[in-house]
Amino acid sequence: MSVVRSWTPGRLASVAVLAAAAAISVFPFVWMVIGTTLNPNDVLRGILAPGRELASNWEKATGMYDLPTFLANSLKIALLTVALGLAVNGLAAFGFEKYPSKARDRVFGVLLLTLIIPQIAIVIPMFRMFAFFKLLNTHAAIVLPSIMSVFIIFFMRQNFKMFPTEIMEAARVDGASELSILLRIVLPSMQATFASAAIYLFLGQWNSYLWPLITILGDEMKTLPIAMASMMSAYTIEYGALMIIVCVSVLPVLLLFLTMQKQFVAGLLGSVK
Amino acid sequence: MRKVPKLLLALALALALAPGLAAAPQKLTVWCWDPNFNVYAMKEAAKLYNKAHPEVAVEVVDMAQDIEAKVISGLQAGGAGLPDIALFQDFRIEQFLSDYPKAFVDLKAQGVDYAKFASYKVGPMSVGKSVYGIPFDTGSTGLWLRTDYIKAAGLDPDAYYGKSLKWSEVIKLGETVKAKTGKPLLSYQSDNFDMLRIVVQSTGGQFFNPDGSLNLRSEAFKKSLALFKELNDKGLLYQVVGWSDWINAINSDQAAGFLNAIWMVGSVKSRPENKGKYMVIPTPLIEGVKGAANASNNGGSSWYVFSSSKNQKLAVDFLKSVWATTNEGTKAFYNEILKGAGAMGTYLPCQGGPNFTANDDFFYKSQPLYKDFAAWMAKVPVLTYTPNYQPMRDAVAHATLNYFQGKIKSIDEAIAAAEAEYKQVMGQ
Numbered sequence: 001m002s003v004v005r006s007w008t009p010g011r012l013a014s015v016a017v018l019a020a021a022a023a024i025s026v027f028p029f030v031w032m033v034i035g036t037t038l039n040p041n042d043v044l045r046g047i048l049a050p051g052r053e054l055a056s057n058w059e060k061a062t063g064m065y066d067l068p069t070f071l072a073n074s075l076k077i078a079l080l081t082v083a084l085g086l087a088v089n090g091l092a093a094f095g096f097e098k099y100p101s102k103a104r105d106r107v108f109g110v111l112l113l114t115l116i117i118p119q120i121a122i123v124i125p126m127f128r129m130f131a132f133f134k135l136l137n138t139h140a141a142i143v144l145p146s147i148m149s150v151f152i153i154f155f156m157r158q159n160f161k162m163f164p165t166e167i168m169e170a171a172r173v174d175g176a177s178e179l180s181i182l183l184r185i186v187l188p189s190m191q192a193t194f195a196s197a198a199i200y201l202f203l204g205q206w207n208s209y210l211w212p213l214i215t216i217l218g219d220e221m222k223t224l225p226i227a228m229a230s231m232m233s234a235y236t237i238e239y240g241a242l243m244i245i246v247c248v249s250v251l252p253v254l255l256l257f258l259t260m261q262k263q264f265v266a267g268l269l270g271s272v273k
Numbered sequence: 274m275r276k277v278p279k280l281l282l283a284l285a286l287a288l289a290l291a292p293g294l295a296a297a298p299q300k301l302t303v304w305c306w307d308p309n310f311n312v313y314a315m316k317e318a319a320k321l322y323n324k325a326h327p328e329v330a331v332e333v334v335d336m337a338q339d340i341e342a343k344v345i346s347g348l349q350a351g352g353a354g355l356p357d358i359a360l361f362q363d364f365r366i367e368q369f370l371s372d373y374p375k376a377f378v379d380l381k382a383q384g385v386d387y388a389k390f391a392s393y394k395v396g397p398m399s400v401g402k403s404v405y406g407i408p409f410d411t412g413s414t415g416l417w418l419r420t421d422y423i424k425a426a427g428l429d430p431d432a433y434y435g436k437s438l439k440w441s442e443v444i445k446l447g448e449t450v451k452a453k454t455g456k457p458l459l460s461y462q463s464d465n466f467d468m469l470r471i472v473v474q475s476t477g478g479q480f481f482n483p484d485g486s487l488n489l490r491s492e493a494f495k496k497s498l499a500l501f502k503e504l505n506d507k508g509l510l511y512q513v514v515g516w517s518d519w520i521n522a523i524n525s526d527q528a529a530g531f532l533n534a535i536w537m538v539g540s541v542k543s544r545p546e547n548k549g550k551y552m553v554i555p556t557p558l559i560e561g562v563k564g565a566a567n568a569s570n571n572g573g574s575s576w577y578v579f580s581s582s583k584n585q586k587l588a589v590d591f592l593k594s595v596w597a598t599t600n601e602g603t604k605a606f607y608n609e610i611l612k613g614a615g616a617m618g619t620y621l622p623c624q625g626g627p628n629f630t631a632n633d634d635f636f637y638k639s640q641p642l643y644k645d646f647a648a649w650m651a652k653v654p655v656l657t658y659t660p661n662y663q664p665m666r667d668a669v670a671h672a673t674l675n676y677f678q679g680k681i682k683s684i685d686e687a688i689a690a691a692e693a694e695y696k697q698v699m700g701q
Contacts, residue, residue, distance in 0.1 A: 041544045044521035064308040127346040131353030214346050217354050219300075219334055226337060233338030234307040235572075235615075236539030237520075 032250070043239035057240035064241070065227050066219070074206060074223040077142050081205040082198050086145045089197065091146075093156035094182055098165065108157075111150050119210060127214060137217040146205050152197050156186035158184070159193040159267070173193060195260050196267025206253060224249040292361075300330045301588055303576075306338045310536075311574065314409070314610040315360075318595040321606045325594075329587065335538060348373050352581025357588040360409065360574045363397050368660040370400050378578040379403040383589045385597050391619040393474075393570055396655040398577075405577055408619040412534040412572035413650035414471050415553035416443065417458075417541070420637045422529040426453035430552060431516075433661035435645075436556045437567040440500055447509040450529045453569045460528040461510040462519040463677065466670045470531050470656075471571050472497040476557050477564030477654035480665050487665065487695055489688045493562045498673065498684050500559065505677045532556065534571040535646045538615050542635055552637035555649055568652035594674060599623060611643060621651065661699065668694035 024074045035043045038051040061067065096108055127136075128143060128189075155204045163186055171181045187194070216222055226246065231242050257264065305311040312335045319331035336343065340359060347355035361369065369376065381387065381404040394408035416438075420430035421476065426449050433446065447458030461468060473480065478493025488494075504510050513519050523531055524544045530551075531537075541547050556566035557677045578588045595603060599622040609627025609660040610616045618624075624647045632639035659665075672691035674683045681690055695701075 040540075041521070041524040044517050045525055124346055124349045128350040128353070131350045136354040169596065210342070213337060213339055213355075216342050217334065217343075217356070218332070228307065229337035230306055230308070230335050233309055235536040236543065237517075 003166075016085075029250070032243055032246055035240060038240050038243075038248055040237065040239040043243065046195060053240050057238070057244050059240035060238050061244040064163055065245070067227075067245065067248060069220060070222050070224050070227050071252075073139065073221065074225075074249070075252065077139050077212075077223060078202050078205040079142045080139070081146045082201045084143065085149060085152065085201040086194055087196060088147050089152040090156060090194065091182075093153045093160055094186065096153065097157045098168065112154065114152050121204075123210065123214060126211075130215060136215055137221055138215075139221065141215040142208070142212050143151075145211065146201070146208070149201065149204070155200070156193055156197055161192060163190065179265040192263045192266035195263030199256065199264050202256060203253065206249075211261060289625065299328050299584075300332065300588070301358065301584055301591060302356035303333045303358040303360075304336045304340055304343075304356045305333065305574075306336050306340060308335050310616055311360055311409070312617045313614045317606060317610050317613065318591075321602055322591050322595050324602070326452060326591075328542055329591070331591065338362075340427045341369075341409050344369070347581075348376050352579065355579050355581050357582040357584050358576055358578055358592065361406070362572070362574050363575055364662050366406065366575065366577070366660045367397055367658045367662070370398070371406060371660040376403040376580055377537075378580055378582075378588065378589060379405060380407060380578065380592070381511055383593065385593055389597070389599075389621055391621060391650050391653065393653040393655045394573065394619045395573065398575060406575035407577075407596045408573075408575045409596070409616075410536075410573050411617050411619045411646070411650045411653075412536065412570045413533045413617070413646045413653060414475075414532065414556050414571050415567045415646065415649065416530060416532050416555070416557055417537065417551055417553050418530040419526075420552050421550045422450055422454050422456050426450040432552055434552055434638065434640075438557045439560050440557045441560065443557045444507065444509065446502065447504070447529070448507060449635065451508060454529070456527070456529045457511040458509040458529050459504065459511065460519055460522040461504075461512050462514070462516065463510075463512040463674055464514050464670065465516070465519070466666045469497060469570050469669065470666070471532055471534075471556065471569045472500060472559065474654060474656045475566055475569035476559045476562040476567065477659060478562065480669075481659045481661070482659060485659055485661070487692055489669070489691055491564070493559070494688070495684055496559050496562060498676070498687060501673065502676065502684070531670060534587050535617055535643075536572060536615065538642065548635050549637060550633075552640055553642060553645065556643075564654065566652045566654055568649040568657070569615060569653070570650075570653045571676045615678070617643060617650070619647060619650065661695075664698045665691075665695055668692075668698065 016118060031046075031048065034048055034050055037054040038047060038057075039053045042051055096104060130136055131142045135144075167185060168181050171185050198235070208223075209229065211228055212223050213229070216226060227243055228249070229240060231238065231245065302314050305315055307506045312333050315331070315333045319333065322329065322331065334356065341361075344359060347353055381402070385407065387403070389403055390408045393410065394411070395404060398404055398406035398408070398443070418433065420432075423430045423433070423446070428446070428449060438446075443458070448486045450458060452457060459468075473494055476493035476497065478491050478497070479488055480494070482488045483526065506511075511522055513522050517591055519531075520540050522528060523537075523540065524547070539553060558567050559565050578585060578591055578592065583587055595606060596618070597620060599620075603620075604626055605624045607618045607620065607623035611626070612628040617629075628643065630641055630644045633642045636642055669693045670695060672681065672687045675690065676687040677685070681687045
């Protein structure tokens with residue numbers, strides 16, 4: 001049964017606004033893709049017709065950089081961060097929310113306070129720490145500090161609040177252990193929360209620049225943002241080749257978001273199935 | 274509390290992920306940026322060194338220009354993670370030499386003959402009797418002019434080709450070109466300090482006194498600023514904001530030229546339509562300033578050896594025998610990197626190769642561009658940057674912009690505004 005809605009002025013206006021918003025958000029991507037086919041000058045000139053430089057840009061980008069390695073490095077680091085981050089932050093948030101104690105809110109308050117410390121302020125102490133652990137120039141140095149995220153703990157805790165404690169108590173009465181309550185009862189109904197936390201962790205790590213820049217010391221360890229930055233500091237910037245690297249780096253994020261869009265939005269709304 | 278699990282995890286992950294940091298005894302690590310320029314040049318240098326020392330592996334790591342952030346972290350951690358050799362921009366190094374006096378190896382004490390390098394490169398890397406770097410590329414400047422617009426204005430480009438002009442002559446040229454073709458003379462990045470710096474350096478003037486205090490009230494600086502105001506008021510500047518827009522202005526025919534360094538060759542050549550149109554003449558002269566020259570500089574970097582390097586001797590020997598020695602091999606090397614990357618070294622004895630003197634048919638009358646830039650390079654006056662170059666640069670750029678826009682009425686007020694901002698930033 002199809003319903004043909006009438007084009008009321010209100011509906012027309014909303015379609016127009018949405019179309020404009022869509023155009024504004026899609027335009028940079030279109031430009032990016034077209035940029036891969038242009039020579040550097042035409043990229044800067046803002047030409048929007050595809051050119052013929054794709055092959056030469058590709059050659060420049062892949063000739064200068066070991067793109068597959070950088071992509072693999074970026075993926076490995078981001079996925080490890082997501083996996084470990086979900087486990088650590090998920091457990092922490094669950095504990096903070098469902099196991100009341102006197103110290104709980106004070107500890108949580110202290111954790112929240114650390115949100116106001118900017119990363120740049122702790123870069124040098126962290127660098128010394130990792131130098132002491134002999135972990136410089138390793139991917140561990142990039143993954144480890146990003147696992148625990150106060151923001152993610154806070155975000156997940158807010159969502160755990162909506163999970164009825166009565167269900168947990170019922171499970172306890174039925175003889176379920178605390179871990180199996182989390183894994184078999186809470187987790188399955190909180191997939192959306194975990195999905196959006198995963199996207200947050202992934203994006204944060206995928207885009208991270210300063211810390212990898214400082215701890216990565218060799219070419220074979222580099223991530224994509226570091227390669228892009230190195231391209232931007234040349235006397236003659238190859239914008240076309242740069243656009244290729246940007247495309248490569250946007251692709252995984254785009255795929256991730258498109259496949260998990262539903263969960264992401266649901267997670268933001270804080271729904272419990 | 275939080276540290277404990279992190280530590281355990283750190284250990285666990287270290288086992289899983291760490292590839293190990295141990296370096297082979299005969300290995301040198303070099304940090305620099307720009308794969309087509311610095312990295313390429315250093316790899317060529319390694320090739321030459323390997324002919325006599327095949328056992329030494331030189332690893333050239335391509336870092337973003339934010340290399341400084343890494344180096345600061347490494348120096349703070351007592352040399353952890355630092356390479357043997359790194360590239361620094363000339364305007365940044367004085368800050369490092371003053372903040373970390375023991376971080377770099379004194380190469381003068383190691384026998385490098387600095388009289389053979391362009392003197393303006395040696396100034397910034399010298400502290401007292403010590404000299405710390407091996408000068409690399411030049412940012413020798415010139416006035417890039419579009420001969421097609423000069424012709425369109427009814428003038429003969431040959432009347433200017435190869436001539437050392439005064440700014441008054443350039444302004445006259447600009448006015449004619451503007452009147453006849455409507456094109457402003459110069460593309461100018463209004464949020465950027467580069468062009469003003471080029472002019473001030475050409476006068477032999479300094480932004481700072483020998484004691485490190487700000488020196489914006491010199492005749493040289495006032496005349497430079499007055500020149501800019503005149504160019505601006507006569508409509509001879511095509512103003513844009515941002516580097517990309519500046520490059521775009523040049524490559525989309527918005528003006529009849531620009532004032533910048535040798536390394537613009539790449540951007541100019543990247544557009545085939547520019548072929549045959551450009552000529553480069555010496556940096557124009559500011560009249561009435563003693564010590565002013567038809568030469569200046571913008572940009573350029575140099576190599577430094579860290580004191581924390583375990584292969585210090587080897588690193589010094591590598592730099593010295595490739596970058597600061599005159600023989601057939603090094604001459605061929607300097608000649609090769611000029612062709613391969615457009616990288617012109619500043620080691621004067623090795624500037625005679627065929628690529629230095631070759632005619633370049635991309636330019637008007639096949640101008641031997643590199644030969645000209647090399648000749649101007651030797652005349653560039655020394656500019657002292659001091660550790661406070663960047664705050665000064667920003668303060669002056671802001672004041673200049675406000676002066677152009679009429680928010681500041683006179684040169685003296687502009688200077689006072691720059692001084693006030695500098696003092697505020699420096700907490701003086």
